[in-house]
Amino acid sequence: MATQQDLQWEETLFGLVPRWKRDPSIAAVETVCRRQLNIPPQDPCIVSFHASGTFNKLYTVQSTGLAPLLLMRVTLPVYPRRKTRCEVTTLRWVRENTSVPVPEVFAFDESSDNEIGFEWILMEFVQGVSADKLWPCLSMVQKAAFTEQIAGFVAELSGLGRSEPWFRGIGTLDVLRDSDIKNNGGQADHADKKSSDNDDPGVGQKEVDQNRNAEYKVVAPSVLVAHEFFFGDHVNYDIPRGLFHSSHDWLAAMLKIVLVEQNAILERLNDKKGDITDVKAGTKDDEGGSKEDEQDNREDGKGNKENDSEDDEREDAESALHIANLLLALLPKILPPQTSSGGSEPESEPTGIYHQDLHLHNILLNEQGEIRAVIDWECVSAMPLWISLGMVPKFLDEPALEEEPQRDKYTDIDNTGEGNQLYDEHVMQYEMTQLRKVYGRKLAELWPGGLVAKKADESKWFARINLYKAVLNCDGFWGVAARKWAIRTERGEIVSMEDA
Numbered sequence: 001m002a003t004q005q006d007l008q009w010e011e012t013l014f015g016l017v018p019r020w021k022r023d024p025s026i027a028a029v030e031t032v033c034r035r036q037l038n039i040p041p042q043d044p045c046i047v048s049f050h051a052s053g054t055f056n057k058l059y060t061v062q063s064t065g066l067a068p069l070l071l072m073r074v075t076l077p078v079y080p081r082r083k084t085r086c087e088v089t090t091l092r093w094v095r096e097n098t099s100v101p102v103p104e105v106f107a108f109d110e111s112s113d114n115e116i117g118f119e120w121i122l123m124e125f126v127q128g129v130s131a132d133k134l135w136p137c138l139s140m141v142q143k144a145a146f147t148e149q150i151a152g153f154v155a156e157l158s159g160l161g162r163s164e165p166w167f168r169g170i171g172t173l174d175v176l177r178d179s180d181i182k183n184n185g186g187q188a189d190h191a192d193k194k195s196s197d198n199d200d201p202g203v204g205q206k207e208v209d210q211n212r213n214a215e216y217k218v219v220a221p222s223v224l225v226a227h228e229f230f231f232g233d234h235v236n237y238d239i240p241r242g243l244f245h246s247s248h249d250w251l252a253a254m255l256k257i258v259l260v261e262q263n264a265i266l267e268r269l270n271d272k273k274g275d276i277t278d279v280k281a282g283t284k285d286d287e288g289g290s291k292e293d294e295q296d297n298r299e300d301g302k303g304n305k306e307n308d309s310e311d312d313e314r315e316d317a318e319s320a321l322h323i324a325n326l327l328l329a330l331l332p333k334i335l336p337p338q339t340s341s342g343g344s345e346p347e348s349e350p351t352g353i354y355h356q357d358l359h360l361h362n363i364l365l366n367e368q369g370e371i372r373a374v375i376d377w378e379c380v381s382a383m384p385l386w387i388s389l390g391m392v393p394k395f396l397d398e399p400a401l402e403e404e405p406q407r408d409k410y411t412d413i414d415n416t417g418e419g420n421q422l423y424d425e426h427v428m429q430y431e432m433t434q435l436r437k438v439y440g441r442k443l444a445e446l447w448p449g450g451l452v453a454k455k456a457d458e459s460k461w462f463a464r465i466n467l468y469k470a471v472l473n474c475d476g477f478w479g480v481a482a483r484k485w486a487i488r489t490e491r492g493e494i495v496s497m498e499d500a
Contacts, residue, residue: 006117007076009232015476016232017054024057024074028115033061033072036107036122047072055083055378060125069125070106074118075378079230084119085110086172086225087378091123093173093219094353094377097166098156101126101373128364128372131395135360140431142369147435149371150358150393151442158352158388160447165350165385170250171221171242172381173353221351221382228254228472234261245348247384247464248335251471255331258324258475265317269310319483320475326486327470334463334489354383358393387468389443390461396439398432405430459494469497 006021030047039045043064050058050071055078061070075084088108094100104124112118131146138146159166224242228234237260244250338346355374362376410423466489470482478497485500 004077004080004235005112007078018076018078020057020076022117024059024116024118026059028117029059029061029072029074029120031115032109032120033063033070033122037061037063037066037070039063053376061122068127071103071123071125073121073123074116075120077112077119079225079235080112081110081119082172082174082223083225083230083378084108084121086174086222087380088121089173089175089219090353090377090380094157098153100153100156101371102377103373103375126364126373126375128366130361131363131365132360134365134369138369140434143431143435144438146365146369146371147396147438148442150363150395151439152446153374154388154393155443155446157355158385159350160389165352167221167351167382168245168348169221169242170244170247170349170351170381170383171223172225172379173219174222176218176220176222224250224381225379226381227379228257237261243348245346246335246338247349247386248331248337250384251331251335251468252328254471255324255328255474258320262317262320262324262475265313266321269314269317272310316475319479323470323474323479323483323486326483326490327467327474330467330486330490334460334467349384351382351384352388353380354388354391355380356394358395360395363395386461386464389447390465392436392439396432396436398429400433401426401429402433403430462494462496463489466495466497473497 008019008021009016010019026047026049030045033039033047034041034045037045044062046060046062048060048062050060052058056073056075059072059074061072062068085108088105088110091102091105094102095104103126105121106124107122109120114120135143155161157166221243224244229239229241234257237257239256239260240249240253242250242253244253338349355377356379357376358374363374364372366372405423405426407423410420410426466485470485473479474482481497481500485495485497488495488500
């Protein structure tokens, strides 16, 4: 595993958060940009901090002769080399094989062995406004057109209308060599793509990956790059990481992560309890009393508070283990493992590209409300069709509200603004409820035969989606709902995780 230098994980009230041990140097960013873009020393190269995300810091780059702006995205090594390389591969594949507008990548470095000291991607800066900012200004007609266009993008990325699926197997896109293809069971990209021998691999690949370039063969799913697999010390767990040939294998691996993590927590607590017992046994005085500092701890409540916290942590870990084991028992009933026939290996499950973070802030619009670009493609992977087509885009995932809110029914008590806020929330829920219908109708138009088959198989898709949600939440705030859902589903009831 490559180094994770300059990255630290901090435990917060809301879980682990990645932190930068040091900020990237603006001067170093400029040095890299000058070299990659061949900017002469006498010409200006203006690098300015733009924004930051969970894993990234973004800088605008401007110089004479360039397009209006470029964007340098510097990233923490949460999944060293692989996350950056796979994101570039995905962006380029989407740009070459679909009509989904994405930023062009000009150069990248998947290692931290450069002047900046971090992985980076140099890409097009797309001029536009995030859809969440323009949303209140758009008419319902514009919002419906926007939703239909997103449905078209989802259909393309999922491979609707193709005689063969885009991919087989669950994993994140990578540019594979002959040896990689063999390790992936011979699975490869079914896209109608030009031979890579004739493709310009980009500045970054030319410079950084020149030794591998001659071996590049095909884009295909490989190791899965997902938060669950690299957050905290998960990147070092001894677990299956893909390519996953079936939904069963993928969700089983996610549950194994929960088992490994929660068992490690219990082991740590047990070791600590044993150490405390040993200390107490060796520090009592002749009359059986404890040392003064231990008594002080008891008197001011520190010892009790620590014990209470550890008891809570133990209880949470045991609960998560119980829920994960319930889901493991349920998994083969909802998603049976693939079996081989005639002595041959089973064919991997058909998959398409699924953008799991299609929030409004990840879609850029022009002033007329037309889509300019879809951004934030890190961790986007090839997923089963029951995920890519069965899950609505994130911006549509709001509570259902069929009745249109009436403004005069929302009074603002004591001028606190609460009435206005509640009205705005209900308007959003009502609009998204109507737009989900628009989205469903457009998918049905684009995939008439498939939607008929999906309708006939709706109970299976429903169970799979709710199993996926339960797996994602079995060790978190929604763990109780996941446990109730597992128990009721085991009894044969058909219920969503949210309603369990």
